Amino acid sequence: MSDTTLPTVGTPERTRKVYERTVYAIFAVAIIGLLAGLVFNQEYAGTVIYLVGVWLGVGLAYLLPKWSDVRFDDERDEEIFRQASGLAMSVAFVVGLGVVPAVYVLGAAGHLTITSTMWGAIYAASAMYLVWGACYTIVSRRL
Amino acid sequence: MDNDLPERRKAQNLSQGELAEAVDVTRQTINAIERDRYDPSLELAFKLASHFDCEIEAIFDPSQNGNDPS
Numbered sequence: 001m002s003d004t005t006l007p008t009v010g011t012p013e014r015t016r017k018v019y020e021r022t023v024y025a026i027f028a029v030a031i032i033g034l035l036a037g038l039v040f041n042q043e044y045a046g047t048v049i050y051l052v053g054v055w056l057g058v059g060l061a062y063l064l065p066k067w068s069d070v071r072f073d074d075e076r077d078e079e080i081f082r083q084a085s086g087l088a089m090s091v092a093f094v095v096g097l098g099v100v101p102a103v104y105v106l107g108a109a110g111h112l113t114i115t116s117t118m119w120g121a122i123y124a125a126s127a128m129y130l131v132w133g134a135c136y137t138i139v140s141r142r143l
Numbered sequence: 144m145d146n147d148l149p150e151r152r153k154a155q156n157l158s159q160g161e162l163a164e165a166v167d168v169t170r171q172t173i174n175a176i177e178r179d180r181y182d183p184s185l186e187l188a189f190k191l192a193s194h195f196d197c198e199i200e201a202i203f204d205p206s207q208n209g210n211d212p213s
Contacts, residue, residue: 012164075184076172 015070023064026057089132096125144182145204148173151195166190 030053037046065072100122106112114122152162152173159177160170168187175181183191192199 011160013160013170016169071167071169074168074172075187076169076175076181079181 012070015068016072019060019064019068019070019072023057023061026053026060030054030057092125092128096129100125145179145206146176146202148191148202149177151202152177155195162194165194 030050033049033053034046037043037049061072103112103114103118103122107114148162152159157165159173163170163173166173166187167190172181172183172187176183188199188203191202195202
């Protein structure tokens with residue numbers, strides 16, 4: 001047990017929910033702040049609120065489990081995350097392999113105009129595949 | 144994987160939340176195991192077996208042919 005253990009709020013389940021809602025509330029304030037900044041032409045203030053809120057939320061999400069005896073997720077949550085991530089990447093790979101090469105060939109042949117938005121999507125997807133490949137390599141060497 | 148966790152839990156008058164707290168997982172995880180929707184890790188299976196003072200095989204039936212507590 002850590003010396004910095006935070007107090008629990010009733011049962012561990014209740015404490016977990018309170019901590020989760022606290023973090024979600026901070027994220028919500030950050031996003032609302034950003035949108036409000038856009039609406040009221042206070043982009044700089046909105047961005048500051050967003051960055052502070054997101055980093056605060058991420059920091060708390062990382063640190064609260066270390067400061068508290070209460071777990072925020074367990075092995076089933078991790079399995080859900082793994083399966084959801086795997087499913088998302090499978091969909092991305094199928095769509096990427098099934099669409100991107102065809103779009104590229106049609107664009108090169110002049111049958112299709114690849115807009116800057118489409119190029120952005122292609123580059124973003126390619127970057128995601130590269131990051132996934134790097135992560136896969138790192139994880140596979142650790143297991 | 145078939146298991147007799149609900150029967151063992153109820154025999155000790157434990158709620159899912161109380162059992163979850165005892166083996167350091169969430170109530171949802173215990174619920175998912177009891178409904179055969181999630182197979183626990185080896186670590187959690189050992190914790191459950193230790194909690195109920197029995198072998199893992201006494202709780203879980205890998206053949207999935209129904210509960211067969213010993």
